[in-house]
Amino acid sequence: MNCIELKDISKSFGATQALRGVSLRFEENKIYGLLGRNGAGKSTLLNIIANRLFADTGQVSVNDLPAVENDKAQQMIYLMSEQTLYPEKMKIREVFKWTKNFYPDFDAAYAQNLAAQFGLDTKKRVNSLSTGYSSIFKIIIALSVNTPYVLLDEPVLGLDANHRDMFYRLLIEKYGNRPSTFIISTHLIEEVSGVIEDIVIIKNGEIIRNESCESLLSKGYTVSGKASQVDAFIEGKEVIGVDSLGGLKTAHIMGVPDRREIPEDLEVTKLDLQKLFIQLTNS
Amino acid sequence: MNCIELKDISKSFGATQALRGVSLRFEENKIYGLLGRNGAGKSTLLNIIANRLFADTGQVSVNDLPAVENDKAQQMIYLMSEQTLYPEKMKIREVFKWTKNFYPDFDAAYAQNLAAQFGLDTKKRVNSLSTGYSSIFKIIIALSVNTPYVLLDEPVLGLDANHRDMFYRLLIEKYGNRPSTFIISTHLIEEVSGVIEDIVIIKNGEIIRNESCESLLSKGYTVSGKASQVDAFIEGKEVIGVDSLGGLKTAHIMGVPDRREIPEDLEVTKLDLQKLFIQLTNS
Numbered sequence: 001m002n003c004i005e006l007k008d009i010s011k012s013f014g015a016t017q018a019l020r021g022v023s024l025r026f027e028e029n030k031i032y033g034l035l036g037r038n039g040a041g042k043s044t045l046l047n048i049i050a051n052r053l054f055a056d057t058g059q060v061s062v063n064d065l066p067a068v069e070n071d072k073a074q075q076m077i078y079l080m081s082e083q084t085l086y087p088e089k090m091k092i093r094e095v096f097k098w099t100k101n102f103y104p105d106f107d108a109a110y111a112q113n114l115a116a117q118f119g120l121d122t123k124k125r126v127n128s129l130s131t132g133y134s135s136i137f138k139i140i141i142a143l144s145v146n147t148p149y150v151l152l153d154e155p156v157l158g159l160d161a162n163h164r165d166m167f168y169r170l171l172i173e174k175y176g177n178r179p180s181t182f183i184i185s186t187h188l189i190e191e192v193s194g195v196i197e198d199i200v201i202i203k204n205g206e207i208i209r210n211e212s213c214e215s216l217l218s219k220g221y222t223v224s225g226k227a228s229q230v231d232a233f234i235e236g237k238e239v240i241g242v243d244s245l246g247g248l249k250t251a252h253i254m255g256v257p258d259r260r261e262i263p264e265d266l267e268v269t270k271l272d273l274q275k276l277f278i279q280l281t282n283s
Numbered sequence: 284m285n286c287i288e289l290k291d292i293s294k295s296f297g298a299t300q301a302l303r304g305v306s307l308r309f310e311e312n313k314i315y316g317l318l319g320r321n322g323a324g325k326s327t328l329l330n331i332i333a334n335r336l337f338a339d340t341g342q343v344s345v346n347d348l349p350a351v352e353n354d355k356a357q358q359m360i361y362l363m364s365e366q367t368l369y370p371e372k373m374k375i376r377e378v379f380k381w382t383k384n385f386y387p388d389f390d391a392a393y394a395q396n397l398a399a400q401f402g403l404d405t406k407k408r409v410n411s412l413s414t415g416y417s418s419i420f421k422i423i424i425a426l427s428v429n430t431p432y433v434l435l436d437e438p439v440l441g442l443d444a445n446h447r448d449m450f451y452r453l454l455i456e457k458y459g460n461r462p463s464t465f466i467i468s469t470h471l472i473e474e475v476s477g478v479i480e481d482i483v484i485i486k487n488g489e490i491i492r493n494e495s496c497e498s499l500l501s502k503g504y505t506v507s508g509k510a511s512q513v514d515a516f517i518e519g520k521e522v523i524g525v526d527s528l529g530g531l532k533t534a535h536i537m538g539v540p541d542r543r544e545i546p547e548d549l550e551v552t553k554l555d556l557q558k559l560f561i562q563l564t565n566s
Contacts, residue, residue: 037443038415132321160320160470162561187443188471278445 002028002063004049004077004149004181009058011044018044020205022058028148029179031171033196033213035189037281041205042185043081046151050079062149078103080142081153084134088127092137095126105146114140114170118163131158139167143174149181156188164188168195190274193217199273203281213273220271220279221257224250229263241279252279285311285346287332287360287432287464292341294327301327302338303488311431312462314454316479316496318472320564324488325468326364329434333362345432361386363425364436367417371410375420378409388429397423397453401446414441422450426457432464439471447471451478473557476500482556486564496556503554503562504540507533512546524562535562 004026011019018041026032036042047053049060051067051074060067067073086095092115100106115122118136129137135157142150156164171182172195186192199216201209209216220240223230227249234251241252252275257268271279287309294302301324309315319325330336332343334350334357343350350356369378375398383389398405401419412420418440425433439447454465455478469475482499484492492499503523506513510532517534524535535558540551554562 037445038413038441130321158321161472161557162320162565164470165561187447189444190473274444278448282445 002148004067005059005061006045006049007059007061009045009048009055009060011041011048011053011055018205019048019055022202022205022207024200024207024210026149026181026183028181030181030198031175031196032181032183033189033192033199034183034185034202035199035277036185036202038187040202040281042202043153045202046079046081046153046183046185050074050077050151052079075103076147077149077151078142078145078147079151079153080138080155081151082157084126084138086126088125090126091122092120092124092126093122095137095141096122099141099145103145103147106141107144107146111140111144114143117170118166132160132163135159136163143170146178147180149183152182152184152186154186155184156186156191164191168192171195189277190272193273201277201280208280216276217270217273219254219256220252220276221255222250222252222269222271222275223257223262223266224248224269225263225266229266233261233263233266240276241282252276285431287350288342288344289328289332290342290344292328292331292338292343294324294331294336294338301488302331305341305485305488305490307483307490307493309432309464309466311464313464313481314458314479315464315466316472316475316482317466317468317485318482318560319468319485321470323485323564325485326436328485329362329364329436329466329468333357333360333434335362358386359430360432360434361425361428361430362434362436363421363438365440367409367421369409371408373409374405375403375407375409376405378420378424379405382424382428386428386430389424390427390429394423394427397426400453401449415443415446418442419446426453429461430463432466435465435467435469437469438467439469439474447474451475454478472560473555476556484560484563491563499559500553500556502537502539503535503559504538505533505535505552505554505558506540506545506549507531507552508546508549512549516544516546516549523559524565535559 006022006024009019009022034042048055062073062076065073096108096111100108120133120136139155142152156167184192196213199209199213200207223233227247230249230251234253238254239251240254243250252271262268289305289307292302292305317325327336331338345356345359348356379391379394383391403416403419422438425435439450467475479496482492482496483490506516510530513532513534517536521537522534523537526533535554545551
């Protein structure tokens with residue numbers, strides 16, 4: 001089956017359990033958001049898929065091939081992460097050539113084109129780039145590599161709003177022209193909500209949500225009004241967060257609101273993805 | 284007059300002109316957004332105000348006192364930046380004590396309270412913190428220092444959505460309890476748009492906008508529809524950006540839309556702050 005499949009993956013670092021029995025499937029030709037707080041286990045998960053870390057228990061497969069120490073499986077995966085694995089003194093245009101050796105479908109001409117659009121000078125050395133341009137350099141490779149699975153760990157780190165906007169537009173364009181699976185791990189949740197189809201939320205090393213963005217968004221809503229009315233309304237519902245101010249109360253609820261059931265005095269609003277995420281992952 | 288005032292500030296680094304004749308006033312008890320692309324000159328401006336860099340030409344004053352090499356002026360200013368100026372092996376709780384020596388109004392009890400809210404262990408050493416917790420540590424000092432002017436350069440770097448949300452709420456709370464001037468430089472423009480009152484936009488070392496957030500937002504709008512109709516409508520208007528797709532066109536315009544003038548077939552929407560910023564600063 002064409003997918004990345006994780007079965008019962010656990011991983012500890014000393015006394016810290018980073019992943020706890022994670023089972024999960026990333027299907028082909030989909031854009032995923034992998035969301036979680038700092039330290040939730042996102043990077044550990046991506047690094048295990050890409051064979052940069054070994055799980056303590058469990059299996060990972062890529063299109064039914066075991067992923068561990070297996071070139072055939074790993075050639076289908078590209079992981080962009082904060083670590084720069086290229087020789088630091090190498091020039092960017094040399095990295096483009098070098099990438100082609102590992103990933104035969106890498107499109108060097110397209111990478112050059114993207115570099116021009118982002119204003120990245122490919123004669124520069126990898127270690128001379130600012131945080132923003134280091135991200136841009138890696139984004140360009142990720143968009144040009146043409147592997148079936150592209151994993152992006154914090155792709156917009158250090159990018160200004162204009163370059164982030166450009167990245168999202170290029171990603172959608174790329175996906176339209178040549179579909180593949182993109183797994184995006186990011187803290188800029190609201191910005192990416194228009195780009196991703198499916199959402200995986202990880203909390204303390206466990207998957208707490210795994211569904212389409214549309215489905216998740218349809219289930220969260222906020223009710224505000226007099227505290228007594230709000231309290232009466234939320235009884236028996238799945239309340240994920242509450243704010244109080246004087247005699248007023250705001251409650252965030254999981255579920256589909258039934259308009260007929262809601263008193264006229266209460267205000268009902270949709271929860272956007274970032275607010276929903278915050279409520280679901282606050283400790 | 285109680286304000287930070289810059290008069291005709293210029294600064295070059297080698298052949299690069301970072302600031303070009305910047306004149307500007309930051310008034311007391313206001314929250315400013317200092318917005319600009321990477322490399323626009325934001326950090327240079329903040330560092331000149333805080334006496335960490337010297338301008339080539341021009342003057343800076345703080346409540347009418349010259350700012351350069353003047354302790355009386357600098358004691359009114361706190362700059363939080365990516366650089367960590369504390370001794371790296373110092374423990375956080377020691378930094379809190381030490382800060383009190385420089386800034387007598389620093390509220391150490393409030394800082395401890397914030398550390399508990401953010402989950403920052405104050406027994407840790409400064410150099411042992413992750414990027415996110417390094418930002419949190421500096422945010423806590425900035426919120427507790429009680430100087431009339433607090434300058435924040437990328438305060439939410441590395442923070443997850445939950446901690447960013449907490450920071451914005453604490454900032455508003457602090458401002459409500461004890462007003463002072465906050466100048467926030469950030470790339471997360473849409474998120475901060477609900478927090479800031481006034482906006483200063485810097486582009487290639489020059490101030491291109493300096494007005495209230497409300498006023499700026501009221502002036503930007505987007506018109507979409509058939510290309511021919513959009514073209515006819517935008518003639519003579521201040522167009523800051525255009526996107527085309529097939530026979531359709533979207534134009535971003537500065538100015539206040541006159542509803543009577545707009546053909547029924549055209550759709551008019553508001554520009555949010557981040558989109559407006561992108562259009563104003565794209566090269």
